[in-house]
Amino acid sequence: MRSIFTPVFALVLCGIAFAQPATPAQKGRFNDPNFGIIHMRTKIGSFKLINGTGRADVSFTGTMLISGYKGDPLVVTGDLRKEYDAHGRITYFGKGRVIFSGTWRGVQWFGRDMESVWYGNGIARIRGEFDKDLNTGEYWYEDASKKGYWQTQGTMDMSLPAPKNIGGGGLKPTRRDKTGPEKKG
DSSP states (O other), rough: OOOOHHEEEEEHHHHHBHHHHOOOHTTTTTTTTOOEEEEEEEEEEEEEEEEEEEEEEEEEEEEEEEOOOHHHHHHHHEEEEEEETTTTTTEEEEEEEEEEEEEEEEEEEEEEEEEEEEEEEEEEEEEOOOOOSOHHHHEEESSSOOOOOHHHHHHHEEEEEEOOTOOOOOOOOOOOOOOOOOOOO
């Protein structure tokens, strides 16, 4: 006889996988109730993390400029080459991973195959491009089932922590045709 606990256990694990609060590894030395977490990934695009605090872990191919950084020493792995280091700015180029924990005025990236997790606060400004499959990229806060997509027309600003009204906000659409408001029957 098969146990009912196996399917129930599998469903519980699926639920845990979709709700992704920051793990201790993602938090690093930070544990602030006013911080949030954002996950981002794209095949081709760019972002800027503005006036940030916290810990960010970014894997990418392309170029990254870190400006006004104060904090723990950067952890740089992979085939990344330091191209510039002066006047409070550091630039890396290549394929690899950068982990930074502290504060920064700006972190800019452009390139391809980027995946990141940022636990902290600040603003993420993103811009996507269509890849060969016509995907632009995706982001989510704690719940992977509530993904948003990178836009290609202009930039999109996202605050961290997530706004309280994300995923609804209680806005009601306005009817714009000439028939006027719907009649209640």
